[in-house]
Amino acid sequence: MGTDMPVLQIRDVAKEFTLHAQDGARLPVFENLSFDLKPSECMALNGPSGIGKSTLMRMIYGNFHCPSGEILIRHQGDWIDIASAHPHRILDIRCHTLGYVSQFLRVLPRVPTLDIVKEPALAQGVDDDEASKRARHLLTRLRVPERLWSLSPMTFSGGEQQRVNLARCFSAHYPIMLLDEPTASLDAENRQTVIEIISEARTRGCAMVGIFHDQPARDALCTREIDMSLCAAKAA
Amino acid sequence: MSIDEIPLLQAAGVTKAFGPVTGCFNVDLDLFPGEVLGIVGESGSGKSTLLRCLSGEHELQGGQVTYTLRTGERADVHAMSAPERRMLMRTDWAFVHQNPRDGLRMGVSAGGNVGERLMAVGNRHYGNIRGTAIDWLEKVEMSATRIDDMPETFSGGMQQRLQIARNLVTRPRLAFMDEPTGGLDVSVQARLLDLLRGLVSELGLACVIVTHDLAVARHLSHRLMVMKGGEVVETGLTDQVLDDPQHAYSQLLVSSILRA
Numbered sequence: 426m427g428t429d430m431p432v433l434q435i436r437d438v439a440k441e442f443t444l445h446a447q448d449g450a451r452l453p454v455f456e457n458l459s460f461d462l463k464p465s466e467c468m469a470l471n472g473p474s475g476i477g478k479s480t481l482m483r484m485i486y487g488n489f490h491c492p493s494g495e496i497l498i499r500h501q502g503d504w505i506d507i508a509s510a511h512p513h514r515i516l517d518i519r520c521h522t523l524g525y526v527s528q529f530l531r532v533l534p535r536v537p538t539l540d541i542v543k544e545p546a547l548a549q550g551v552d553d554d555e556a557s558k559r560a561r562h563l564l565t566r567l568r569v570p571e572r573l574w575s576l577s578p579m580t581f582s583g584g585e586q587q588r589v590n591l592a593r594c595f596s597a598h599y600p601i602m603l604l605d606e607p608t609a610s611l612d613a614e615n616r617q618t619v620i621e622i623i624s625e626a627r628t629r630g631c632a633m634v635g636i637f638h639d640q641p642a643r644d645a646l647c648t649r650e651i652d653m654s655l656c657a658a659k660a661a
Numbered sequence: 662m663s664i665d666e667i668p669l670l671q672a673a674g675v676t677k678a679f680g681p682v683t684g685c686f687n688v689d690l691d692l693f694p695g696e697v698l699g700i701v702g703e704s705g706s707g708k709s710t711l712l713r714c715l716s717g718e719h720e721l722q723g724g725q726v727t728y729t730l731r732t733g734e735r736a737d738v739h740a741m742s743a744p745e746r747r748m749l750m751r752t753d754w755a756f757v758h759q760n761p762r763d764g765l766r767m768g769v770s771a772g773g774n775v776g777e778r779l780m781a782v783g784n785r786h787y788g789n790i791r792g793t794a795i796d797w798l799e800k801v802e803m804s805a806t807r808i809d810d811m812p813e814t815f816s817g818g819m820q821q822r823l824q825i826a827r828n829l830v831t832r833p834r835l836a837f838m839d840e841p842t843g844g845l846d847v848s849v850q851a852r853l854l855d856l857l858r859g860l861v862s863e864l865g866l867a868c869v870i871v872t873h874d875l876a877v878a879r880h881l882s883h884r885l886m887v888m889k890g891g892e893v894v895e896t897g898l899t900d901q902v903l904d905d906p907q908h909a910y911s912q913l914l915v916s917s918i919l920r921a
Contacts (some may be wrong), residue, residue, distance in 0.1 A: 437904050442905075444912070445908075488900050489905040512883065515898055516898070534855065639702070
C-alpha cells in the first residue's frame, strides 16, 4: 500500500445524544464531518471544550455509536465501516490496527505494571521476550522507576499512571492511533519524551488523530488540523 | 475468537414462561469460541432464567438452542437425552453458581471436589487425579495443603475459587456463570475477577456470565446484552453499551451506578 492511500476515511459523520431520562432531550454535537487520513499524517482536532473532539475520537474507536455517516478503517487490507461493524470485528481492529491513548489508565487491580504494558504487544502476536524488551525500554524512557514495575499501577500518581498508559499503548505497533491529550499531566522532561515516542511512531508510518491542548506538542507533532467548530450541529 | 467460525452456542427465539409470568421472551444470541458474553439487568429481568434455558436446565416454550460439539456436529440442546446432556455438563460445559454450595459437594474434600469431575470423564489413576487437583488448587490460588480439608472450613471466596477449579479442571469449552462474584466482598471480588479473566483467556473458554454488577461485566465480557422484563433491550460491544447506551433502560442502568 502506497503512502498516498488513506488509512482512515470519515464520511459525513454526525452525532447526537438522546437522553431518555430527561424527556428524550436531544443533544446534537456535530454534523457533516468528513476527512481522510494517510500514513504518517497527524491530524489535530481543534475547537473549544464541548465541541465534540473526544466524542469523535471515541466514535472512531467504536466506543460511541455512530448514528449517521461512515467511519472507514483500512484493516488488514480491507475497508471496514466502524459504524456498522460487528463487535468482534471492532475488537480485532482495536487489537491490530487502531490504538487509543486515553487520558486515564483503566486496569484491573493486582496486575503488575510490566504485564499491563506488555499486554497489547502480546495480543498482536509479539513473543514474550520481544514484548518484555519493548515494555522495559518504554518504561525506562518514560522514567517509571524499575522498582515499580512489579506493582499494580493503581496506587501510582496521576503522572505515573499516564506514563504507564502511554508505554502500554506504544508497546504494540498500530497503523492508526488516537491520542487524547497525550502530554496532559506530565512534567516538561516527560512531555519531551512522549513527543519523541509519538514522532517515532509517526515516522514508522503511523497515522494519528489527536487532541492537543498543549501548543508546543501540537506544533511538534501535527501535520494537519481541523477546526471542529465549523461542523458544530445547529441546535435542533 | 473469530466471527468466521461457527458459533459455539446459538439461541433463536428462546422463550420461557412460568405460568402467566414470562421469564424470558424471544431471545436470540450467538456465542463464538473464546467469547465472553455478559448478561446484565435488574433482579427479575430474566437473566438467570435465560442462562438455565441455554444450558438446557429449563424446558422451552419456544425457540431453540444449538451447541456445536467437538466433532463439529450441531446438537439441539433440548432434544438431547438426559445422559447426553449430563456427559456434556461434565466434559464440555461448566456451570458456576452464585452460591458455591450449589456447585460444590459439601461433604467431600477440596481434592475430592476437583477430582470427581476427572473421574467422571474416565480418569482412574489416583496419583494423577491428586496431582491434577493440586495443580488446579494452585491455579485458583489455594494452598495445596488444604487439599484434604472440607469446603465447610473455607471462606466464601475460597469456596468460590474451589467451585471454579472443580468446573474448569476438565478444560470445558463453554462456561455458564451466574453472578460468579456476587456475595463476595470487594477485595476478594477483584482477585476472583483477575483470576477468571486469566483462566478464560488461557483456556480459550467461551462464557455466558450473568451479573448485575456492571464493573464485572466491563472487565470480563467482550459483548453485553441488557435485559428488562424478560426481553433483550440492547446488545453490543461491552464498552459501547456502557459508555454510550441507546435504550432508555440501559441509560438508566448505567446512570444509576454510584461512583466510588
